[in-house]
Amino acid sequence: MAKKAVPAKSVGKKAVPAKAAAKKAVPGKSAVKKAAPVKKIAVGSPAGETATALVRRARRINRELAEVYPYAHPELDFDNPFQLLVATVLSAQTTDLRVNQTTPALFAKYPTPEDLAAANPEEVEEILRPCGFFRAKTRSVIGLSKALTEDFGGEVPGRLEDLVKLPGVGRKTAFVVLGNAYGRPGITVDTHFQRLVRRWQWTDETDPDKIEAAVGALFPKSDWTDLSHHVIWHGRRICHARKPACGACPIAPLCPAYGEGETDPEKARKLLKYEKGGFPGQRLRPPQAYLDAGGKPAPPLGAA
Template sequence: MAPRRTRESDQGARARRIGKLLGRSMPDAKVELQHRSPWELLVATILSAQCTDARVNQVTPVLFQRFPTPETLARAETPEVEPLIRSTGFFKSKARSIVMCARAVTERFHGRVPSTMEELVTLPGVGRKTANVLLGNVFGKPAIIVDTHVKRVANRLAFTRSEDPDRIEEDLQQLLPQSEWTAVSQRILLHGRYVCTARLPQCGRCPIYSECPWKEKSPR
């Protein structure tokens, strides 16, 4: 049996190769939630839970026209917000989350979205995934986003054996250089969204097919 350090080193090398291959196929990969500020990305990410980015992008222009800042949304009551976000699903709980989040940002952070993991996860409706979206995409800090697509692809690539997002984040952190956390995890996310889908994955056009150990992948 190969020493553990050698196996981990081999996995790291494979992860870096996969990162390069995904970089060639998606050189301009970025978050697909439309936003003009950290606040807008924060709200859009909360709304994207169990909803497509495309649907959220249809909703947020009207929402931000009505409530353009944390301060204006903080003064709202949830029944005012619910009709504007109804199509994103779970609209009652999401309305409550973004209103409470707006109040927290206004009262505790003077209207500015905080830029650390420790502060972000204190906001209503914000977990590590949402915090990492903000850290990596607007604050320029190394961050690994783990959503349902990253979870699926990471398991198929044998980067992890876990279904727990926090553990998957830790496993990917161990495999990738910190400077590549944001870019590679974003590309894995988009790869899962458009190519390595849950049903009928598009193995025929997969740019990392030769590096994929998944036993159920389609033959070429």
């Protein structure tokens, strides 16, 4: 015998089976929402490139920057993980040069976490005054030194989850330490990195953690630390926030934002930071080599 069809109940313009409608709401019980699944950052370009094209262009840019900055490295002076950790915390809202001028006196007086943990805050403040926000930074470096002493035996931990628990230490600082003191890959999303990857249309994310995930998906993990150095060095020397030196940029042919800055080669070259005080590890071609006969960006280094 054929089974009878279950009558449907009308809900608005749609019809749903009676059994389904009965399950939809239970009198006296409030609905429990399930947690939304964690969103993964998909590989895709704001400019509409295919995922494959974006990966190829991003990796090509990194290869070109590796030729321009073969010796790119963290520009903070340090002799051990503790010094790098403290110097990175101090570098917020100031220059690496200023930090490098300040830390020798700090580490001479307080060479270990135990020493800095027991320091007189007023004396530390006086040393850190040139770095700006010296009171907050004093609290952070003394606080992280106490945490290292009490929780990690005076050693800087080599795990992300431990580092971010320290006062004044976020993911950016943690990845600087992991990548450069312990050789563990990480992406350092500082202001230069954020600006350039958005300018290059690798991502349109604005949250640092989402930028980290989006860019990390474009590269093998083993490239992350060197990639961070290449991008940051380029942002400090050529691809400036207000006036990028487009006409002297070695990756101009690969950059969707070419033309936002100065495109005349001679004028652009005057904007390069290395002109004003040293540019270790930089390899640049003559200004005219960046444009072809028609005044457009010439092929990048190594192009066929």
